Amino acid sequence: MTISKKKMIEMYTTMYRIRQFESKLQEFFAASKIPGFVHLYLGEEAVAAGACAALNKEDYITSTHRGHGHLIAKGGDLKLMMAEIFGKSTGYCKGKGGSMHIADVDLGILGANGIVGGGGPIATGAGMAIQYRGEDRVAVCFFGDGASNQGTTQEALNLASAWELPVVFVNENNGYGISCPISKSMAITDIADRAAGYDMPGVIVDGNDVTAVYEAITAAVARARKGEGPSLVECKTYRWRGHFEGDACTYREKDEVDEWIKKDPIPRCAQKMLDEGILTEKELDALHAKIDTELQEAITFAEESPLPEPADLFEDVYA
Amino acid sequence: MAQKTYMQALNDALREEMERDPNVLIIGEDVGQFGGCFGVTKGLFDQFGEKRVRDTPITESAIVGAATGAAAAGLRPVCELMFVDFIGVSMDQLFNQAAKMRYMFGGKTTIPMVLRAPQGAGIGAAAQHSQSLESWFMHIPGLKVAMPATPEDAYGLLLTAIRDDNPVVFLEHKVLYGVEGEVPDNAGAIPFGQAKICREGTDVTIVALSKMVYSALEAAETLAAKGINAEVIDPRTVSPLDMDTIIESVKKTHSLVVAHEAVKTGGAGAEIAAQVAEEIIDYLDTPIMRVGAPFTPVPFSPPLEEAFIPGAEDIVAAVEQIRS
Ligand SMILES: Cc1ncc(C[n+]2csc(CCOP(=O)(O)OP(=O)(O)O)c2C)c(N)n1
Ligand SMILES: [Mg+2]
Numbered sequence: 001m002t003i004s005k006k007k008m009i010e011m012y013t014t015m016y017r018i019r020q021f022e023s024k025l026q027e028f029f030a031a032s033k034i035p036g037f038v039h040l041y042l043g044e045e046a047v048a049a050g051a052c053a054a055l056n057k058e059d060y061i062t063s064t065h066r067g068h069g070h071l072i073a074k075g076g077d078l079k080l081m082m083a084e085i086f087g088k089s090t091g092y093c094k095g096k097g098g099s100m101h102i103a104d105v106d107l108g109i110l111g112a113n114g115i116v117g118g119g120g121p122i123a124t125g126a127g128m129a130i131q132y133r134g135e136d137r138v139a140v141c142f143f144g145d146g147a148s149n150q151g152t153t154q155e156a157l158n159l160a161s162a163w164e165l166p167v168v169f170v171n172e173n174n175g176y177g178i179s180c181p182i183s184k185s186m187a188i189t190d191i192a193d194r195a196a197g198y199d200m201p202g203v204i205v206d207g208n209d210v211t212a213v214y215e216a217i218t219a220a221v222a223r224a225r226k227g228e229g230p231s232l233v234e235c236k237t238y239r240w241r242g243h244f245e246g247d248a249c250t251y252r253e254k255d256e257v258d259e260w261i262k263k264d265p266i267p268r269c270a271q272k273m274l275d276e277g278i279l280t281e282k283e284l285d286a287l288h289a290k291i292d293t294e295l296q297e298a299i300t301f302a303e304e305s306p307l308p309e310p311a312d313l314f315e316d317v318y319a
Numbered sequence: 320m321a322q323k324t325y326m327q328a329l330n331d332a333l334r335e336e337m338e339r340d341p342n343v344l345i346i347g348e349d350v351g352q353f354g355g356c357f358g359v360t361k362g363l364f365d366q367f368g369e370k371r372v373r374d375t376p377i378t379e380s381a382i383v384g385a386a387t388g389a390a391a392a393g394l395r396p397v398c399e400l401m402f403v404d405f406i407g408v409s410m411d412q413l414f415n416q417a418a419k420m421r422y423m424f425g426g427k428t429t430i431p432m433v434l435r436a437p438q439g440a441g442i443g444a445a446a447q448h449s450q451s452l453e454s455w456f457m458h459i460p461g462l463k464v465a466m467p468a469t470p471e472d473a474y475g476l477l478l479t480a481i482r483d484d485n486p487v488v489f490l491e492h493k494v495l496y497g498v499e500g501e502v503p504d505n506a507g508a509i510p511f512g513q514a515k516i517c518r519e520g521t522d523v524t525i526v527a528l529s530k531m532v533y534s535a536l537e538a539a540e541t542l543a544a545k546g547i548n549a550e551v552i553d554p555r556t557v558s559p560l561d562m563d564t565i566i567e568s569v570k571k572t573h574s575l576v577v578a579h580e581a582v583k584t585g586g587a588g589a590e591i592a593a594q595v596a597e598e599i600i601d602y603l604d605t606p607i608m609r610v611g612a613p614f615t616p617v618p619f620s621p622p623l624e625e626a627f628i629p630g631a632e633d634i635v636a637a638v639e640q641i642r643s
Contacts, residue, residue: 035621036443087443087620098445098619114447115405116377149376152408177377179353185376251353308618310626317615 001215005278007053011210012269012279013287014049018069019266020295021078025068025085025099029245035087036098041069043208043240044172046265048073050213051140051170051235054221060108060126060139062119064172065100066239067112070142074107078298088305095308096316108137116177117150119143120169124156127165127230138166138224140217146177148191157232161198166224168217171234172207178243179251192234200230207235208265211272238263320503326496328470329359329435332477333397337367340395343481344371346382347399347435356401357437357496379405383434384412387486390432391420395481402448403436403490406455417486418461429484433477437493439530439580440617440628449617449624451581453528456488457558457590463511464558466490468532470500472555475509482508492530492580512559516568520550523574523605523638526565526591527553531578531610531629538634547638557587562594569595573604576637580629583611605641610634 022040029038041048044066052061052073063070071081076092084091085099092102103109110126113119123141130137147153148171160167171191175182182189195202201220205212213235220231238260242249249257273279279287323331337343345360351374354361364372375382379400386398400406406413417430440449456464463485467473473491480487517532518539527535532553539549550568554561569575575595577588588609595607610633618624 036445036619037448087622089620093619095620095623096446096616096618098443100445100447101619114445115408117408146377149378150408151378151380178349178356179351180349180374180376184374307622308620310622313613313615313618313623313626 001218003211003214007214008269008273008278011049011053011214012273013291014053014073015045015210015266015269016288017078017291018045018048018072020291021072021081022068024295024299026241026245034085034099036100038085038099038245039066039243040239040241040245041066043260043264044174044237045069046210046213046269047170047172047207047235047237048142050210051142051217053214054217055138055140058108058137060110060123060137062110062123062139062141063103063112064119064142064144064147065112065114065116066144067102068099071102071104071109071112074104074109076104076107078294079301080104082298082302083305086302086305087307088302089308089312090301090305094312094316117143117147117152120147120153120156123167124160124165127160127167128163130166131163136225138168138221140168140170142170142172144177145171145173145175145182145191146180146185148194149185157194157198157200157230160230161200164227164229166227167230168220168224169230169232170217171232172237173234174237174239176239176243176252190234192232195232200232202232202234204234204236207237208263208268210265210269320501322499323470323502324496325470325473325491325498325500326357326359328474328502329477329491330361330363332474332481333360333363334366336478336481337363337371342393343395343397344373345397345399346373346375346386348375348377348382348401350374350399355399357493359435359496360399379408380412383409384416386432386434387412387417387420387430390430390486391428395431397433397435397481400434400436403438403452404447404450406436406452413486414459414462418459422461430486431484433480433487433489435489435491437491439492439494440624441494443619443621443624445619446616451529451579451612453490453557453579454581454586457560457587461486462558463487463556464490465511465556466529467555468495468529468553470498471502471506472509472515474502474506476511476555478508479511483511490529495530509555511556512561514552514554514561514564516550516564517553518549518551520548520572522548522572523576523642524550524552524565524568524572525634525638526575526577527551528557528579528587531580534629534631535578535634537631538638541631541635542638547642549638560591562598565591566595566598570599570602573602574641575603576608576610576634576641578610578629578634581611582614583609584614586611608637608641610637
């Protein structure tokens with residue numbers, strides 16, 4: 001598969017945007033500027049960037065508690081994201097959702113989710129709606145290695161497969177569900193193995209290689225669009241930070257973290273683009289500068305935005 | 320007499336019961352070396368090992384179901400949900416299985432399990448990590464439901480929960496984990512269904528649950544300054560519910576306010592209010608008032624969350640309203 005220059009730049013831009021956004025949140029959380037929980041996506045950027053690059057605006061995704069990267073990759077507006085995470089009324093969810101529920105429904109995002117495994121059945125239902133109306137769309141379910149053990153996830157895989165729904169299950173296997181390594185939570189090492197039980201393709205890719213992710217998801221999406229049913233793509237990756245900000249991360253060795261940091265997907269992609277003459281150093285710097293400016297504007301917007309009014313509490317409970 | 324946090328009191332109760340009874344074991348997500356999401360099981364893995372303090376996959380349905388099955392097979396499992404909200408994933412195993420097995424099987428089995436879970440808002444954790452759900456559980460015959468407010472009660476009620484031969488839902492308030500209180504050296508198991516009179520008074524009875532007990536005591540001080548002498552009662556368990564103590568109090572004060580953090584609609588307060596009305600409506604000199612959260616999910620943004628959580632001022636306002 002050849003990937004166009006434009007696509008490469010798009011994916012790199014997404015990864016860098018996620019990296020900078022999440023790094024800022026890390027700072028803000030440490031400075032107590034953000035209420036609630038924050039689960040950072042640092043180190044896993046290639047999964048969201050590669051997967052969403054294979055989608056159209058009309059396609060659906062379900063995201064997780066670690067959802068900022070998915071939203072950015074689907075085209076999320078950093079201003080509205082930052083404002084939401086700050087709890088401001090101008091945010092994506094008017095301050096009702098925060099980091100764990102951040103979503104742009106207009107971009108086909110059916111939620112970040114506070115319930116591990118909550119997204120699988122919802123993506124499956126979106127797939128059902130697509131099939132019902134005969135639309136040219138797909139639904140992508142992002143879920144973690146931990147989430148793969150939930151009954152909801154397994155039920156969704158089965159239903160999507162039994163009904164041949166246009167769903168792509170993208171597993172983000174970062175090796176841990178909070179402190180629990182997969183060696184303790186399951187008897188297999190590859191989550192893709194589970195696909196066999198549902199008679200769907202189960203593919204493993206290097207989740208820190210954005211092009212590999214893109215290629216695998218593109219193939220799975222094509223299959224879904226043709227009406228051939230769901231696939232499971234397992235992306236092996238790693239989260240650099242603790243489970244949530246504030247997690248002392250006593251359950252894993254520093255060496256392990258360092259090894260994975262060496263596999264940083266971002267310089268890897270940059271190097272590839274430089275080697276292949278897709279971008280020059282100068283162009284790369286300009287791209288970085290543009291995103292840094294965009295991020296700064298998002299921060300200013302969030303900081304200057306008003307908090308919700310207490311009366312807003314009662315809005316949007318029912319349609 | 321020792322000063323202890325609510326969390327330490329829970330930890331002590333777990334440790335002592337595990338030392339006393341080899342059939343007691345803990346299962347849940349990150350309860351092992353990690354010590355639990357909020358730290359309640361800290362140190363237990365080191366003391367008792369993996370066999371008795373066992374990390375599970377993220378699999379709430381199987382956590383509650385496995386605890387139920389292990390209990391039916393003779394163990395005394397204490398299982399933990401990281402947040403009570405996750406009971407949604409496992410509800411069938413709790414309310415159709417654990418709660419009903421004994422009855423369905425003609426009294427031939429016991430399910431001595433405890434399901435511990437933190438509830439409550441106040442840490443910006445939003446709609447799926449902040450609910451108070453005691454009314455769901457108290458609605459189910461076969462379950463017992465404890466909700467301690469103080470370290471001493473947390474300790475004593477957890478001992479009882481573990482020794483009880485029925486499934487017990489043990490609801491901790493996450494904002495109380497760091498709260499300190501006296502736990503007497505001779506503290507022991509506290510029987511279920513025995514309310515505590517936290518403050519004696521003559522003018523109005525305030526029944527408060529979990530964290531709202533603190534708000535009720537604060538409200539009582541404010542009211543005292545205005546010449547209203549409130550009695551504050553903490554039922555401590557909502558199933559069984561000690562209506563006798565509440566009714567005796569209302570007979571004396573002729574006035575009742577019930578306060579909880581859960582959404583007011585369909586809450587435990589409705590049950591308490593209804594029972595008082597059924598039993599002793601003639602004793603009441605004022606309408607009954609309930610204080611609870613508004614009928615909305617728990618919002619994320621701090622000013623919204625603050626507006627959501629009921630507090631002492633709401634209790635004061637309720638008392639003043641019914642007396643005016
Ligand atoms: C139903 C449910 N159970 C438990 C949790 C608490 N929790 C939040 S994230 C998480 C770990 C999820 O692991 P994984 O699916 O691998 O995703 P990762 O955090 O590694 O991205 C847990 C246990 C939850 N939010 N929902
Ligand atoms: Mg994981």
